[in-house]
Amino acid sequence: MISVQKLSKQFDGKVILRGLDCEIAKGEKVVILGPSGSGKSTLLRCMNLLEIPDGGEVWFDGKLVTAPDPALHPGMSRSALKAFRAEHGLDEDAARARMGMVFQHFNLFANMTVLQNLTLAPVELGRKTAAEAEETALTLLDRVGLTDKKDEYPARLSGGQKQRIAIVRALCMEPEALLFDEPTSALDPEMVGEVLDVMKDLAKGGMTMAVVTHEMGFAREVADRVLFMDDGSITEEGTPAEVFGSPKTERARDFFRKVL
Amino acid sequence: MNFAEKLVELFSTEKYILPFLEGLKMTLVISLGASLLGLVLGIVVALVQIAPKSKAMAVPKIITSVYVTVIRGTPMALQLIIMAFGILAIKGFPLTVTAILAFGINSGAYVSENIRGGILSVDIGQTEAGRALGLSRGTTMRKIVIPQAIKNVLPSIGNELIALIKETSIVSMIGMYDLTMAAKDVGSGSKLASYVVPMTAAAVFYLAIVYLITFGIKLLEKRLRAGDKRSKTV
Ligand SMILES: Nc1ncnc2c1ncn2[C@@H]1O[C@H](COP(=O)(O)OP(=O)(O)O)[C@@H](O)[C@H]1O
Numbered sequence: 001m002i003s004v005q006k007l008s009k010q011f012d013g014k015v016i017l018r019g020l021d022c023e024i025a026k027g028e029k030v031v032i033l034g035p036s037g038s039g040k041s042t043l044l045r046c047m048n049l050l051e052i053p054d055g056g057e058v059w060f061d062g063k064l065v066t067a068p069d070p071a072l073h074p075g076m077s078r079s080a081l082k083a084f085r086a087e088h089g090l091d092e093d094a095a096r097a098r099m100g101m102v103f104q105h106f107n108l109f110a111n112m113t114v115l116q117n118l119t120l121a122p123v124e125l126g127r128k129t130a131a132e133a134e135e136t137a138l139t140l141l142d143r144v145g146l147t148d149k150k151d152e153y154p155a156r157l158s159g160g161q162k163q164r165i166a167i168v169r170a171l172c173m174e175p176e177a178l179l180f181d182e183p184t185s186a187l188d189p190e191m192v193g194e195v196l197d198v199m200k201d202l203a204k205g206g207m208t209m210a211v212v213t214h215e216m217g218f219a220r221e222v223a224d225r226v227l228f229m230d231d232g233s234i235t236e237e238g239t240p241a242e243v244f245g246s247p248k249t250e251r252a253r254d255f256f257r258k259v260l
Numbered sequence: 261m262n263f264a265e266k267l268v269e270l271f272s273t274e275k276y277i278l279p280f281l282e283g284l285k286m287t288l289v290i291s292l293g294a295s296l297l298g299l300v301l302g303i304v305v306a307l308v309q310i311a312p313k314s315k316a317m318a319v320p321k322i323i324t325s326v327y328v329t330v331i332r333g334t335p336m337a338l339q340l341i342i343m344a345f346g347i348l349a350i351k352g353f354p355l356t357v358t359a360i361l362a363f364g365i366n367s368g369a370y371v372s373e374n375i376r377g378g379i380l381s382v383d384i385g386q387t388e389a390g391r392a393l394g395l396s397r398g399t400t401m402r403k404i405v406i407p408q409a410i411k412n413v414l415p416s417i418g419n420e421l422i423a424l425i426k427e428t429s430i431v432s433m434i435g436m437y438d439l440t441m442a443a444k445d446v447g448s449g450s451k452l453a454s455y456v457v458p459m460t461a462a463a464v465f466y467l468a469i470v471y472l473i474t475f476g477i478k479l480l481e482k483r484l485r486a487g488d489k490r491s492k493t494v
C-alpha cells in the first residue's frame with residue numbers, strides 16, 4: 001500500500017533520513033520505534049509530503065506520490081521522467097486524502113466545533129454532501145462515545161477526547177491507510193487507554209496503519225511488524241516478538257531496556 | 261449665549277446641522293469604502309508575502325514589499341494629494357472614489373502587516389492538519405488559518421479602522437466636503453462665526469463613530485472567541 005524507496009532528507013545540512021526503504025502492505029499494522037530525534041516523525045511526514053524528501057520516492061497504492069527520483073530511474077531522460085510522473089503519479093492532495101494522519105498534538109481546528117472539524121474535508125473535497133458527511137460523522141462519533149460533544153469547540157475537550165475526535169476526523173475521509181505520530185505522547189496517563197482502544201478497534205477492522213509510539217504494550221498486541229529506527233535508518237525489523245525478544249543492535253537493546 | 265447653548269443651537273438649527281450631516285455622510289462613505297478596500301488589499305498582500313518562495317511569486321513579492329514600504333514610509337496627506345492631482349487626475353474621475361482609493365491603499369499596507377503577523381501566529385499544526393486531510397493550500401487558508409488569524413488581529417484591525425476614520429479628516433485638502441470641512445464651513449463668518457463650537461460638534465461626531473466601532477469590534481471579538489474558552493461562564 002505504502003512503499004518508501006531510498007528516502008533521504010536533510011534539515012539545515014543535518015542528515016535526518018539516510019536513504020531508507022520500507023513497505024507497508026494493505027491491512028498491515030507497522031509500529032515504528034526509536035529514540036527521540038531518530039527521524040520517525042520525518043519518515044511519516046515524508047510519506048504524506050508534509051515534508052518534501054530530498055531524494056528517494058514514496059509510492060501509494062502503486063502510484064508515485066513524490067517527484068520521480070532520477071537516481072532511481074537511471075537512463076531516463078528528463079522528459080521521460082515527466083511522462084513517467086504523468087502516467088504513474090498521484091497528486092499530493094489526492095494522496096493525502098486517501099492516507100489520514102493523526103498528530104501528537106491533535107491539531108483539531110480551533111475555530112470549528114467538533115462536527116465542523118469532522119465534516120469540513122469530506123464536504124470541501126466534494127466527497128459527500130453536508131448531510132451525508134454529518135451522518136457519517138455522527139456514526140463515527142458514536143463509535144468513540146463522543147456524540148454529546150458534537151457542538152463543542154476543541155478548547156473545551158480533554159486531551160483524550162481531542163485525540164479520539166482527531167482520529168474520527170481522519171476516518172471521515174474514509175482513508176485507506178492511517179499514519180499516527182505519537183498519538184498518546186501528549187496525553188495524561190489516564191487518557192492513553194481510551195485512545196489506544198480506538199486504535200485497536202481500527203486495527204481489528206483491517207485498517208492499514210503506520211504508528212510511531214512508545215507504547216510497547218500496543219506494539220506487542222497490534223503490530224504485525226515493528227521497525228526500529230536509529231539515526232535516520234531502520235536498524236531492526238521483524239515481528240514484535242523478534243525485535244523485542246532478541247534485538248540485534250546494542251542501540252535497540254539499550255532503548256528497550258529503558259522503555260520496557 | 262454660552263458654549264453649551266451654542267452647541268444646542270447648532271444641533272437644532274437646520275442650516276447648521278444639515279451641512280454637518282452631509283459631511284458626516286461623506287466621512288462615512290470614504291471610511292467604509294477605504295476600510296473594505298484596505299481589508300481586501302491587506303489580506304491579499306499578506307497572502308502574497310507569506311506564500312512560499314517560487315518563481316511565480318517572485319515579482320508579486322517584490323511589488324507588495326515595495327508597496328508596503330512606500331505607503332508606510334510617506335505621509336498620508338502627500339499620498340492623497342499625489343493621488344488626487346497626479347495619478348488619478350483624470351477629467352471627471354469622481355473625487356469620492358479618489359479618496360476611497362487613496363485611504364484604502366494606505367490602510368491596506370498597515371492591515372497587511374497586521375494580518376501577516378496574525379497568520380504567522382496561527383499554530384502550524386492547524387495548516388498541517390488541513391493539508392493532511394487533502395485540503396488544498398487555498399482551502400486550508402480560507403477555512404482554517406485566516407478565520408483564526410482575523411480573530412487574533414481583530415483588535416489591531418479595529419485600531420487601524422479608527423485611525424483611518426480620523427485620518428479622513430484631511431480630505432478637505434483636495435476640496436472634499438467631509439465632517440471636518442462641514443465644521444469649518446459652519447464656523448465660517450457667513451454662518452455661526454465661531455470655530456470652537458462646530459469643531460467641538462464635529463469632535464463629538466467622530467467620537468460617536470469611533471465608540472460605535474469599538475463596540476462593534478468587541479461584539480465581533482466575543483462571537484469569534486466562542487471557541488476559545490474552556491467553560492461557557494469564564
Ligand atoms: N522542520 C525541521 N527543521 C529543522 N530540523 C528538523 C525539522 N524537523 C525535524 N528536525 C530535526 O530532525 C531530527 C529528527 O526529527 P524527528 O523526525 O522529529 O525525530 P523523531 O520523531 O524520531 O523524534 C531532529 O533532530 C529534529 O531536530
Ligand SMILES: [Mg+2]
Nearest residue numbers: 040041042182
Ligand atoms: Mg517525533
